[in-house]
Amino acid sequence: MFLISKRFRPSLLSGVIYILICTFSLGCEARSIGDESLESLRSYGALMKSYMNLSADPCDDFYEYACGNWKNVKPPRQASHRRNNLLDIVYTLTDVTEQLLTRTQLAEALNVSEELVIAQRFYNSCLMAEVFPLPAADPAYLSLIRSIGGFPAVDGDAWNASRFSWFNMSAHLTNYGAYGLILEEISTQYPFDPYFKLPELGFDHIIHTDNIVNSSSRAYKLNEKRMRGYLNAFNLTEDKISSVINGVFDFWREAAALEDKFEGDSDKCELLEGPPFGKWRSYYEIAWNGLDFDNGSDISLFCDFYYTELDKLCSKHQEAVANYLAMVLLYRMDAKLKEGNKQKDYCLTKVQMSLSHLVSKLYMAEYFSKDTHSEISAMVKELRKSLRQVLENAEWLDTETRREALLKEASITPVIGSYRNEEISSLLIDEIGKLSVIEDSFPQSMINLQRLVTTLKRYGGLNFEKMTNDTKPLLLLLGMQVNAFYYNLDNSIYVMAGILHPPAYHRSWPDSLKFGTIGFLIGHELTHGFDTMGSTFDGRGEVNNWWSTKSEAEFQERTKCYVDHFSNYLIPEINRKINGNVTRDENIADAGGLREALAAYRSHMKKLQSSPMDNETLEPQSQQMPGLDLSAEQLFFLGFAQLWCADYEEEHFWEELTKEHTIDKYRVLGAVSNNKDFAEVYKCPLGSPMHPKANTCRLW
Template sequence: MNQGNMFSISNRFRLPLFTAPICILICVFLLDSQARSIGDESQENTITDETAEYLRSYGALMKSYMNLSVDPCDDFYEFACGNWKNVKPPRQASHKRSNLLDIVYTLTDVTEQLLTRTQLAEALNVSSELLVAQRFYNSCRTAADFPAADPAYLSLIRSIGGFPAVDGQAWNASRFSWFNMSAHLTNYGANGLILEEIMPQYPFEPYFKLPELGFDYFVHTDNMVNSSSRAYTLNEKRMRGYLNAFNLTEDKISSVIDGVFDFWREAAAVEDKFGGESDQCVALEAPAFGQWRSYYEIAWNGLNFDNGTDPSQFCDFYYTELEKVCAKHQEAVANYLAMALLYRMDSKLKEKKLQKDHCLLTVQFTLAHLFNKLYMAEHFSEETHSEISAMVKELRKSLRQVLENAEWLDTETRREALQKEASITPVIGSYRNEEITSLLIDEIGKLSLADDSYAQSMINMRRLGAAIRRHNGRNFEKISNDSKPLELLLGMQVNAFYYNLDNSIYVMAGILHPPAYHRLWPDSLKFGTLGYLVGHELTHGFDTVGSLFDGSGQKRNWWSTKSEAVFQDRAMCYVDHYSNYLIPEINRKINGAETKDENIADAGGLREALAAYRSHMKQLQRRMEDNETLAPQNEQMPGLDLSPEQLFFLGFAQLWCADYEEEHYWEELTKEHTIDKYRVLGAVSNSEDFAEVYKCALGKPMHPKAESCRVF
């Protein structure tokens, strides 16, 4: 893989809140004429009453997240975020909640507005597609509670493998294939026993990760040891709810659930043989698993990507052993996969009042290219683009200084590194490809909606989502080999990316909302939030993966033997540091090896952003000295007794304020990003600047040792 993103999407693709009333988030966002711009040398010195009130309001919001009883030098995460989980507004979510990812709900509220923009849609020639979105949304809003036993769902399940718990003796075990049924599930974005991801480069073929067993709580050997564990009770409750819908007897329901858990335990034991690590699995000898051609026939219209029949795309050992387990538990596997499809269609509402969230999120993500076109036309201003561009320039100057001052780089390696930095292409908002965007929006217009069956409409919606996700791969022979991943076309998303193949960074328009950015904020806060995010992406060009590519995006070793040895040693410091963090909720430690590049990028981004802010303030000071009519701008946030640089670090930390349930730790444990709390603690405890700004004495938890981890 050769991309990186800020959040947990696909591995190595450095590419998903509402914290204030929507009228503040949206209306103030549009007050560009009142804004203070980093790139505007004639800084606006007049603070209007409206601006002052907004800043007071946002300062109070930031303060409400904090636990002021905690010494920031003891636990900066708790100091910055200790009360966030108690004040966050209720929203529909199937995963963890976090302050940064909650921008999704800001965009959801924008989506609700865009659904009414018929004149804008007409002007952009997407009015028929918007009508499709409106029809689905309206039917979703009026739908009753999720009907698991709806004939449309049952018909689909029977067509792809069957549901023995419901069909009884009519279910034919001799015709059942667990692998084929799992392949069919991928056509609806459902998680079965094939976990499909899409490679982020031409020809955009699929690749595979270990399947995630379970529903509301991913199961592992040590979290379902007894029926009182949370993993057991949550999954048991979910399955019982689905099976009850079919009026099965209590004995039958219990038998089905027991069977699924027996299957899970044996499947998890296969994973235990290699510790859940794909690299270790690949090293195990096993006969080739020969069923992948069926998957390509079912899910990819029989496409051959040259390596489409190559079983080395995923560990032969795992699937060979899983085949044996599935043969022993045929009925249980079929029941599990049937319920996995129901789970994909289910809104999973915790409260009925959150149904609007579910409906908006469904259209927002599935019909993303339509809403992106509307969003970019109405909500992304040239003024915002200019300011973000100016910030990126400041961050790049900071990165160059870091590379120039890295004394351990030899002359030739430093020259290559500086050449790579000089070749970085920044994209603010989104990448544009009107041809592909039009094709994808046309597909939305073809979506079939059943007026008399919301279940059938949802089935069709899920199938459309999977088809759009696979568009580039399914059409790779018709598109150019320098085509970009579809994610880069979506400005309306909460993300930022570094893309190794063309040495570019992307700051997507959707992330430009609080708590990541607001044009009215002090620059100290802007650099601590968005500046850090930009620096994070820039640093990915020089992490252990990015360092394998040169300035033109070619995979080439441009390192001297001596410099590379020092680089790897410095990277190992991060592995060791983060591997010491214990997650007490699940009694597991952070995987420092898996998360090292993200941790390196966090440290680099934070360091570069602070250096860029300091340089920016020196430039402002010089301009004020040259022009006595310019008044100094206020770099503090009203209501927070913090210096500008303390505010910088608080802004960074509050991006990662989060609320986890026990199951969410398991969900993120194997991802490439560190759990949010330890992401903050690891970054600041390795920052000499943080220790200086917050006056943390040597030996305090946030300043544990004099020499911290540092690559550049």
């Protein structure tokens, strides 16, 4: 077991994700389906069927069976990253945002009228602006670039190399949410200070040594196209543009080779010897108003070896680095539209994501009801009963460790919708009131907005001295987000209101589908309390080794099974394997959540069948979906898999490769191929790809 280091602090917050009626809702009696509900089910059943590849054998490749046609039928929407079915709830919320922008009376009732007017002004300004393509040469953007480090490709001899600091320019970029050579994250633990990850080089495609080895690769072409688009805006000659692009690629190649020395792993980097890198104090001065989270001590915030060697590279490629960082800022301001007719989508998404505390307040008042809270709360209780049974029946736990595990489960605090702290929420919304929308300069309005977004993201850290040390992460205040969380520091689970839409949840669905979707997501988060990170915290949210030596050894052995299993998945599109170590805890949570959700569903059905209310009997078809020739439990697993139906381009695989969640396809395949219930439900023979062996990986 381990303590949380100051330098490499992982997030302690693990996460992914209407008026309700009683039809098949938890705590309600089973009734026949009305015409309106039946039509709704038929419609959604047809949609689910449209995602499937019915020619695929579910025992050979369940992901292809469940999701093989999704990429062909998904609605066309603006996206800069990979699309997936669960994340597409964001577009549902975007449509809701458009309605919320008109709710002036609601804003008055909530005392946020002035802030709503500012949101409306920004939205209208965005709709009228030139954003496709980005007006890269706009004076507002160029002025900002010159103020933080300059743009030698544009300024020529006027650019002063002796005054340029790649580190200071990177620090300035973080103030606008642009990450050049400093990739800043914010700790989810008081005092909400920054921590760092390896920078991700490139624009539309993250670069590595092997994906820019020649100019014919997709990584090379996409990044070249992006840079060429920006540089053309300044009317540079073709020779000059080519020279600038070649210079950036030369720098990238050497920077990528530097990462190769420690395989891009921060922990391995830390083991390499090198002199201290002493520039982090400048970062605090530039990005955090000089705040000192370390009480004046000498600090080295991230891998001395990497930044010392990077400093040498940047000195060698000074002009290329300045050009790259200037274009990083432009890329942050860019709508990245592929076609002009998606501008409305972009503007709504910008309001929704940037002014999120305001929009979320309106959303919670308009859309989240007590009935919603009641049904999801009942599901959480069912899932917790299932988790307790898992802990009670885990034969590999000794008596004392099991007792501590059950005590931890008993003290979990559920929060449905969002966490509430009206004082801090009001302060964050007040910040929105300071946004200056410049009527005749949308680029300047964008600059102002990006600065505001960063201020809101850093708000906890910038004001930590005014807060108590038990203040929760400000992210938990946002009900209007597609997420659910488990928070180690207070042993709590959060199901955010924004995730309660298809494909995660709908009021008219049969419980078999609800448990396979939102039930799985709840179980996933509960399991995080007992993964390799969560197991280091006790029920009070304190770091505490409550494991016996024997149980801990078995825990580690069972965990290794997941690491080995997922590390064998090859992503053919990029010829790389899943990193089973990086994705370990999410894979454990998926496996545990899926088992707990099915057990909770079965328990729920037994109660309904043994205690019919009003002398009504439970109709078998009520747990199925019209139009799908599936049993209730087959529907359960289909609902789970279709959360992760996704569409990836090559660049998205690289983007997701180093993340903590396994790439969607292998997330599904890994979970079901280690689930004996799945094999029974879909009648998969032993030795088939989805039931490869009798002894599967199992922790919980």
